[in-house]
Amino acid sequence: MTDPANDPVLDATRSALDGPGASPADDAAGHPSALLHVNDVRKVYGSGHTEVVAVSDATMAVDEGEFVALLGPSGSGKTTLISIIGGLLAPSSGRVTVGDVDVTAMNKKELTAFRAERVGFVFQSANLVPFLTARENLLFVSSLVKGISRTQANERADQLLSELGLSARAKNLPEQLSGGERQRVAIGRALMNDPDLVLVDEPTAALDTAMGRQVVELLRREIKARGKTGIMVTHDLRMVEYTDRVFEILDGHLTHVEQPSAIGH
Amino acid sequence: MGLAGTEMRRAKLRFGLLTGAVSLLVFLVLLLTTLSNALVSSLVGALEGLQTDGVVYADSARDNIVASRLPAETTQEVAAVPGVARTAGIGTFTSNAELAGELTEVQVFGYEASGPGAPSGLDSGRLPEAPGEAAVDGGGVAIGDTVSLEPGGTELTVVGTVRGAQFNALPTAYVLLDTYAAAVEAANPGLPFVPINAVAFDVSEGEDPAAVAAAVTDSVDGVTGYSLDEAVALIPGIASISQSFGILVGLTFVIGIVVIGFFFLILTVQKMKAFTLLRAIGTSTARLAGSVALQITAVVLIASAIALVLTLLAVQGLNTGIPVSLEPSLVIGTIVAVLVFSLAAGLLSIRRIARIDPATAVGAR
Ligand SMILES: Nc1ncnc2c1ncn2[C@@H]1O[C@H](COP(=O)(O)OP(=O)(O)O)[C@@H](O)[C@H]1O
Numbered sequence: 229m230t231d232p233a234n235d236p237v238l239d240a241t242r243s244a245l246d247g248p249g250a251s252p253a254d255d256a257a258g259h260p261s262a263l264l265h266v267n268d269v270r271k272v273y274g275s276g277h278t279e280v281v282a283v284s285d286a287t288m289a290v291d292e293g294e295f296v297a298l299l300g301p302s303g304s305g306k307t308t309l310i311s312i313i314g315g316l317l318a319p320s321s322g323r324v325t326v327g328d329v330d331v332t333a334m335n336k337k338e339l340t341a342f343r344a345e346r347v348g349f350v351f352q353s354a355n356l357v358p359f360l361t362a363r364e365n366l367l368f369v370s371s372l373v374k375g376i377s378r379t380q381a382n383e384r385a386d387q388l389l390s391e392l393g394l395s396a397r398a399k400n401l402p403e404q405l406s407g408g409e410r411q412r413v414a415i416g417r418a419l420m421n422d423p424d425l426v427l428v429d430e431p432t433a434a435l436d437t438a439m440g441r442q443v444v445e446l447l448r449r450e451i452k453a454r455g456k457t458g459i460m461v462t463h464d465l466r467m468v469e470y471t472d473r474v475f476e477i478l479d480g481h482l483t484h485v486e487q488p489s490a491i492g493h
Numbered sequence: 494m495g496l497a498g499t500e501m502r503r504a505k506l507r508f509g510l511l512t513g514a515v516s517l518l519v520f521l522v523l524l525l526t527t528l529s530n531a532l533v534s535s536l537v538g539a540l541e542g543l544q545t546d547g548v549v550y551a552d553s554a555r556d557n558i559v560a561s562r563l564p565a566e567t568t569q570e571v572a573a574v575p576g577v578a579r580t581a582g583i584g585t586f587t588s589n590a591e592l593a594g595e596l597t598e599v600q601v602f603g604y605e606a607s608g609p610g611a612p613s614g615l616d617s618g619r620l621p622e623a624p625g626e627a628a629v630d631g632g633g634v635a636i637g638d639t640v641s642l643e644p645g646g647t648e649l650t651v652v653g654t655v656r657g658a659q660f661n662a663l664p665t666a667y668v669l670l671d672t673y674a675a676a677v678e679a680a681n682p683g684l685p686f687v688p689i690n691a692v693a694f695d696v697s698e699g700e701d702p703a704a705v706a707a708a709v710t711d712s713v714d715g716v717t718g719y720s721l722d723e724a725v726a727l728i729p730g731i732a733s734i735s736q737s738f739g740i741l742v743g744l745t746f747v748i749g750i751v752v753i754g755f756f757f758l759i760l761t762v763q764k765m766k767a768f769t770l771l772r773a774i775g776t777s778t779a780r781l782a783g784s785v786a787l788q789i790t791a792v793v794l795i796a797s798a799i800a801l802v803l804t805l806l807a808v809q810g811l812n813t814g815i816p817v818s819l820e821p822s823l824v825i826g827t828i829v830a831v832l833v834f835s836l837a838a839g840l841l842s843i844r845r846i847a848r849i850d851p852a853t854a855v856g857a858r
């Protein structure tokens with residue numbers, strides 16, 4: 229394998245190539261002060277002859293303020309990897325660090341607090357608590373962390389709802405909202421506690437293309453406006469144009485890092 | 494923001510139905526217990542309320558005060574037994590009587606003002622102090638009324654009322670032992686002597702009533718001694734009444750707890766997706782468990798309040814023929830027991846919550 233960093237021809241012409249970018253591991257070496265470091269993460273489900281290697285030797289780095297995509301076909305290990313990064317799932321081996329905290333060294337209780345304080349999640353579906361209104365879904369997460377006053381929380385929730393074009397829907401229950409509105413509420417929920425990382429798993433899977441684009445565009449705008457770091461899992465090539473960089477994953481292996489412009493044309 | 498309360502407000506019908514069902518069950522428990530207590534108390538209240546450590550009956554009475562006949566001297570014989578501090582005679586009989594204008598049966602209890610065996614539970618007025626005076630439980634009498642015993646024509650003036658002191662579910666009149674003796678003689682002219690039914694005894698400081706009662710049985714011919722508790726428990730029918738009601742109350746109680754336990758389990762299983770999401774975004778298991786516990790507590794307390802109102806109405810509205818009253822200690826005890834066991838049943842739900850794997854909230858898995 230050629231190391232692109234040591235290959236002046238490939239390195240110099242990379243942006244012009246409509247081909248593979250650098251390997252994520254090599255790319256990570258060039259980002260020593262990144263916010264997120266994933267080092268040699270491996271995840272094996274089951275054991276014996278039912279063993280599935282969902283992620284193997286994943287290494288990647290994401291800088292603070294970046295919004296990146298994790299792109300790969302169904303079953304390639306995207307959800308597994310993002311779950312490990314967000315402290316929802318323990319890897320079989322390897323290390324994940326966010327800032328100076330080692331996520332993979334935390335116990336259950338610390339992980340729960342980590343998810344509440346430092347991560348904002350947007351899931352594919354079933355994203356909201358069904359018996360809470362849009363506004364209450366946002367307010368609830370602020371009750372999970374200490375030091376946010378009621379007034380602050382109310383202001384922040386109203387601000388987010390307004391930015392997401394949901395002011396008129398604040399008092400609606402999830403069942404009274406459209407799919408796109410629900411995903412927008414989930415984005416607000418994810419940003420409510422001012423997290424370090426925003427992790428988004430196939431946010432457009434249940435939406436049509438136009439609605440999907442609108443949601444991802446809003447997601448990018450909110451993440452960028454707040455200087456957050458975001459990772460969006462998707463298998464939809466059309467959605468990567470809203471991201472800064474694209475990590476490709478296939479059969480559990482992170483293969484390339486690309487510029488969005490290099491994909492889907 | 495309260496997860497528990499918000500959900501209950503959004504699902505009023507669901508929680509309303511549960512609260513209704515639980516309140517009916519708590520109502521049944523309270524009513525059955527109250528009726529059972531009232532029934533038992535109307536049967537044994539008189540004996541239970543005697544201010545004495547123990548009683549002595551004739552052997553031939555087979556544990557029944559009404560069947561017991563003793564000569565007055567037995568009082569002194571019992572007093573001589575080591576461990577006995579004081580003794581007094583008790584006499585009782587059932588008589589027809591004109592009471593508040595109606596002919597009915599009454600039970601008369603004679604006791605010595607200076608000795609053990611006086612009634613407790615004075616509700617108004619005072620206990621008798623002179624011949625012809627009586628304190629009465631039941632029959633709708635008031636202070637100043639006259640009770641005339643038939644035959645014999647003994648007139649008793651009511652000077653006080655007592656509660657929870659009936660015998661055999663009859664209106665019961667407490668009189669001094671001399672009044673009792675005079676009434677017996679009036680009703681049975683030519684009787685060679687007036688027997689007493691029992692000897693009440695108090696034990697000396699530090700003595701065990703049951704042990705002293707056994708000593709009385711051993712050292713006085715023809716009598717059996719009982720601690721007051723033993724005597725009450727031996728009243729015919731009491732054990733089976735208490736047991737039957739106990740089974741009913743116990744079953745109702747258990748059904749109530751099972752209803753609450755399963756309801757919340759079903760609710761928890763239905764909400765698994767939401768709970769999993771909540772765990773994934775950083776809600777602790779303790780907080781989710783707490784919200785279930787809070788809902789159980791709210792349901793039980795609201796249901797108990799409704800049940801209490803229903804019970805009060807029922808106690809007032811039902812004409813059971815025996816004095817029925819709701820005891821605060823019973824109410825509080827029942828509610829606390831329902832709450833404690835409901836929370837225990839809620840552990841079924843909490844166990845499910847504790848087993849949630851937050852990772853399953855992600856993706857479409
Ligand atoms: N809980 C699990 N138990 C066993 N195998 C799993 C589990 N979750 C995922 N897998 C398997 O791991 C692989 C990667 O899954 P996933 O991370 O969900 O991929 P993606 O999100 O890219 O579709 C798949 O082969 C999937 O079947």
Ligand SMILES: [Mg+2]
Nearest residue numbers: 306307856857
């Ligand atoms: Mg997935």
